[in-house]
Amino acid sequence: MRHLIDPLDLNLEETGRLLELAGKILADPAAYAHRCDGRILATLFFEPSTRTRLSFESAMLRLGGQVLGFSNAQSSSAAKGESVADTIRMISGYADITAMRHFKEGAPLVAARYAKIPVINAGDGGHQHPTQTLTDLFMILRSRGSIDSLTIGLCGDLKFGRTVHSLIKALVRYKNVRFVFISPEELRTPGYILKEVVEPSGHSWQEVRRMEEVMPELDVLYMTRVQRERFFNEEDYVRLKDSYILTPEKLAMGKKDLAVLHPLPRVNEIHKQVDQDPRALYFEQARGGVFVRMALILALLGLEPQILDKKEGTLC
Ligand code: NCD
Numbered sequence: 197m198r199h200l201i202d203p204l205d206l207n208l209e210e211t212g213r214l215l216e217l218a219g220k221i222l223a224d225p226a227a228y229a230h231r232c233d234g235r236i237l238a239t240l241f242f243e244p245s246t247r248t249r250l251s252f253e254s255a256m257l258r259l260g261g262q263v264l265g266f267s268n269a270q271s272s273s274a275a276k277g278e279s280v281a282d283t284i285r286m287i288s289g290y291a292d293i294t295a296m297r298h299f300k301e302g303a304p305l306v307a308a309r310y311a312k313i314p315v316i317n318a319g320d321g322g323h324q325h326p327t328q329t330l331t332d333l334f335m336i337l338r339s340r341g342s343i344d345s346l347t348i349g350l351c352g353d354l355k356f357g358r359t360v361h362s363l364i365k366a367l368v369r370y371k372n373v374r375f376v377f378i379s380p381e382e383l384r385t386p387g388y389i390l391k392e393v394v395e396p397s398g399h400s401w402q403e404v405r406r407m408e409e410v411m412p413e414l415d416v417l418y419m420t421r422v423q424r425e426r427f428f429n430e431e432d433y434v435r436l437k438d439s440y441i442l443t444p445e446k447l448a449m450g451k452k453d454l455a456v457l458h459p460l461p462r463v464n465e466i467h468k469q470v471d472q473d474p475r476a477l478y479f480e481q482a483r484g485g486v487f488v489r490m491a492l493i494l495a496l497l498g499l500e501p502q503i504l505d506k507k508e509g510t511l512c
Contacts, residue, residue: 199308199315203326203366213503217491232261238291239265242298252295255489281310288312314496322356329362331485339455344371351378352420354385359459368397375401380439411449419458443467
């Protein structure tokens with residue numbers, strides 16, 4: 197049995213096959229409409245979500261399966277003090293696969309150790325968000341035709357943004373990627389990611405403060421929200437929240453085929469007028485998340501056996 201807790205739980209070939217399957221599903225969703233008949237997905241969301249939870253549910257429903265779950269910790273027995281280990285033991289009897297979002301880093305990993313069903317990390321604190329990464333890679337691939345040889349700007353809250361952490365981990369495995377980290381001093385990419393992930397990859401990288409400095413060089417601009425809920429005090433958030441606002445004027449400095457991505461939700465960091473620009477791909481990116489999650493559910497349930505290598509049991 198396989199889980200998806202960290203983006204590296206899928207090797208590069210598996211990731212490629214999964215994205216290819218997502219593309220096939222997108223092209224012909226009707227062909228997959230009954231592949232999960234009789235199966236149940238449990239969505240265990242201890243932290244707020246719109247896209248991730250609903251796209252998981254939509255994915256399972258579009259595969260013919262059913263869904264159950266909760267969308268906040270207060271409505272679950274966690275509010276009574278139940279541990280993640282106990283919750284997952286029980287859910288293993290109620291569902292065939294589960295997606296878990298938790299405010300504590302590492303909670304889905306703990307769940308995977310006790311689960312009898314595949315566990316998908318749908319975001320753990322400021323740590324990782326591997327299914328958003330697959331969604332991001334899918335959009336990059338669809339818009340650029342390849343994930344190799346791209347200059348990728350990651351902009352905003354690179355410190356607390358788990359989507360950024362996961363995306364960097366996944367991107368270092370592609371060829372000739374150049375990273376441009378755009379953030380205020382206080383929200384720079386964590387040192388451990390630079391030291392343990394970026395530097396050993398040998399890819400070139402730089403850190404800049406101003407988006408305008410690098411805009412003409414970028415192939416992909418990945419915007420992120422300042423993660424208010426992870427700040428220790430409100431004043432710091434208020435000071436930093438509008439560090440970057442992508443406006444049509446700034447976008448005018450970008451390449452004609454720049455891909456502007458955002459995991460969403462957007463707060464202020466992309467001006468609404470940018471939505472009209474054909475390079476603004478974030479809503480299409482979010483739509484792609486459904487097909488990616490359909491592919492992932494099929495793979496983890498063993499219903500598309502060619503996707504995952506047999507030998508690589510990651511956690512179990
Ligand atoms: C992201 C998250 O939850 O980390 N949202 C998402 O899943 N699409 C990004 C964010 O909340 O800023």
